[in-house]
Amino acid sequence: MKLVHLADLHIGKRVNEVSMIEDQAYILTEIIHGIDAVAPDAVLISGDVYDKSVPPAEAVTLLDDFLCRLAQRRLPVFLIAGNHDSAERLSFGNRLMEHSGIHIAPAYDGTVPSYTLEDAYGPVDFYLLPFIKPAHVRRFYPEASIESYTDAVRVAVEHMPIDRRRRNVLLTHQFVTGAQTCESEEISVGGSDNVDAAVFAPFDYVALGHLHGPQNVGSNRIRYCGTPLKYSFSEAEHYKSLTVVELGETGDVHLETLPLQPKHDMRRIRGSFAQLTDQAFYQNTDREAYLHVILTDEEDVPEAMGRLRVLYPRMMKLSYDNTRTRTSQSVDGAADVKDKTPLELFEELYETQNNQPMSDVQRTCVQTLIEEIWEGSR
Numbered sequence: 001m002k003l004v005h006l007a008d009l010h011i012g013k014r015v016n017e018v019s020m021i022e023d024q025a026y027i028l029t030e031i032i033h034g035i036d037a038v039a040p041d042a043v044l045i046s047g048d049v050y051d052k053s054v055p056p057a058e059a060v061t062l063l064d065d066f067l068c069r070l071a072q073r074r075l076p077v078f079l080i081a082g083n084h085d086s087a088e089r090l091s092f093g094n095r096l097m098e099h100s101g102i103h104i105a106p107a108y109d110g111t112v113p114s115y116t117l118e119d120a121y122g123p124v125d126f127y128l129l130p131f132i133k134p135a136h137v138r139r140f141y142p143e144a145s146i147e148s149y150t151d152a153v154r155v156a157v158e159h160m161p162i163d164r165r166r167r168n169v170l171l172t173h174q175f176v177t178g179a180q181t182c183e184s185e186e187i188s189v190g191g192s193d194n195v196d197a198a199v200f201a202p203f204d205y206v207a208l209g210h211l212h213g214p215q216n217v218g219s220n221r222i223r224y225c226g227t228p229l230k231y232s233f234s235e236a237e238h239y240k241s242l243t244v245v246e247l248g249e250t251g252d253v254h255l256e257t258l259p260l261q262p263k264h265d266m267r268r269i270r271g272s273f274a275q276l277t278d279q280a281f282y283q284n285t286d287r288e289a290y291l292h293v294i295l296t297d298e299e300d301v302p303e304a305m306g307r308l309r310v311l312y313p314r315m316m317k318l319s320y321d322n323t324r325t326r327t328s329q330s331v332d333g334a335a336d337v338k339d340k341t342p343l344e345l346f347e348e349l350y351e352t353q354n355n356q357p358m359s360d361v362q363r364t365c366v367q368t369l370i371e372e373i374w375e376g377s378r
Contacts, residue, residue: 001119004035005243007046007173007209008227010084012059014051015231015266015290016316021058026263027228028066034242034258035073042117043075046209046225047082047131047173049090071100076117080105081130082173082209105130105171110140112160121249124167127160127203129153131173131210149174149192154199162202167250170200173209176217179224182234192341197222205245205253213238220255230266233292233317264314270294270321273301273308282311292317298324342370 009028013020035043050059070077079102081087087107094104105113105128115126137152138144144155153174162168175181177194197218200206206222212235214226225243230236241257248254267289275281276293291312295301297320305318319325340348346366350358358366 001042001117001121001124001247002038002040003042003044003169003205003207003245003247004038004040005044005046005207005223005225005245006031006228007207007225008048008082008212009045009063010048010051010227010229010231011063012051012055013231018290018316020229020231021062023229023263025062027260028062030260031228031242032066032069034260035070035075038242038244038258040075040244041119042126043070043077044126044169044171044207045077045079046171046207047080048084048209049079049082050085052084053086053089067097067102071097071102075101076115077102078105078115078126078128078171079103080128080171080173080209081107083131085131087130103128108132108136108140108156110137110159112156114160119247121247122166124169124204124247125163126169126171127162129156129170129172132156149194150196150199153195157199157202160202164202167204167247168202169205169207169247170203171207171209175210176200176208176222179211179217180213180215182212182232182238204247204250207245214241214243214257216255221253223255228260229262230290233266233268236266236268236292265289266291268292268294270296272297273304276308277311285312287312288314291315292319295320296322298322343367346370 009024011024049063067077081090087105091104091106094106097104103115108130113128116123117126132152134146134149134152137155138146141155141159146152146155153172174195175193176197178197200222204221208222208224211224212227212231214224216223223243226238226240228240230238230240240260240262242260244256244258246254265286267286269276269285269291271281273295291314293308293312293315295304295318300320305315308318309315343363343366347358347363
C-alpha cells in the first residue's frame with residue numbers, strides 16, 4: 001500500500017508580516033502534481049493544517065480547494081488537527097465529507113476514529129489521533145495516572161481497539177523525544193511536552209506532524225514529513241519534500257521523498273553593504289527569494305532596508321553581525337535553557353531576584369501553577 005504523508009501546511013501563515021498564501025497556493029498545486037505522479041492509495045495530513053485556530057477567510061478557501069481536488073481523485077484522505085488548529089472548527093462537516101473520502105478527526109473525546117483499507121497483504125487500520133495534552137485525556141480517564149504527555153498518548157493508545165495481527169498506521173501531532181527542532185516551532189521549555197517513542201510500539205507506521213524539518217525518529221517507522229514550505233530562516237537549509245510510504249507485509253516499510261520546489265525560496269545572504277550592492281554579486285543571487293540580509297558593516301547603514309529592497313524586492317529581514325552586535329549579545333545561560341524545566345528556570349529567576357532559594361512550599365505551589373497553565377491552555 002502506497003501512502004503520501006503531509007503535515008504542517010500552516011495555511012494562512014504570515015512570515016515577517018508577509019502573507020504566504022500565494023506561495024501556499026502554488027505549493028499545494030505542486031503537491032497535487034506529486035500525488036498524481038505517485039498514485040498513492042491514501043493521503044495522510046498530520047495536523048497544523050491552518051496556522052491559527054481561527055484562520056483567515058483566504059486560508060479556509062484555499063484548504064477547501066485543496067480538499068476538493070483530492071476528493072476528485074477518489075483518494076481516501078485522513079486528516080487530524082494539530083496544536084495550531086481548532087479540532088472542532090476543522091472537523092466541521094466531517095460526516096458529510098466522509099462520503100467524498102475526506103476523513104477528518106473530531107476533537108478528542110476519549111475515543112479515536114479508525115478506518116480500514118485493503119491491499120494484497122490484507123487490511124491496514126488507520127487511527128486518527130489529533131494533538132492532545134494530558135488535561136484532554138485525563139478528562140475522559142480520570143482513574144488513569146496521567147502526569148505527562150507520554151502518559152496522555154500512552155493512555156489514548158491503550159484505549160484504541162488495535163489488532164496487532166494486522167498492519168496499523170497512526171496519524172498524530174506531538175513532539176517525540178529525540179527529534180530535531182528549529183526556532184519556528186512551538187516547543188515547550190524543558191521538554192515538558194515530550195512523548196517517548198516507545199508508546200508507538202503497536203504501529204507499523206506513525207505519520208507525525210509538529211516539527212518542520214523532515215526526519216525519522218529512531219527508525220523509518222516513526223517519521224516527521226516536515227513542512228512543504230520554509231516558514232522561518234531557521235529552515236533556510238531544509239530540503240522540503242513529500243514523504244511517500246510503501247507498506248508491504250507486517251514490518252516492511254519503505255520510504256521515499258519527492259522534492260518540492262517553492263515559488264520563492266527562503267535564504268540568508270551576508271556581507272558588507274558594498275558587497276551586497278555590487279552588480280556582480282546581486283546578479284548572481286536569486287533576487288526572487290525571500291531573504292534575510294546580514295550586514296557585516298561596523299556602522300549602521302542609513303536606510304539600508306529600503307536601499308537593499310531596490311535590488312532584493314522580497315527581502316524580509318535585516319540584521320547586523322559585527323563587533324557591536326556580538327558584544328551586546330547576552331549568552332549567559334542561553335545554551336542550556338532548552339535543557340531546563342520551567343520550574344528550574346523559575347527557581348533561578350527567584351533566587352536571582354531575592355538572593356535566596358525558594359522554599360519547598362513555594363516550589364510545590366509554582367509547580368502546580370505551571371502544570372495547570374500548561375495543561376489547561378488550548
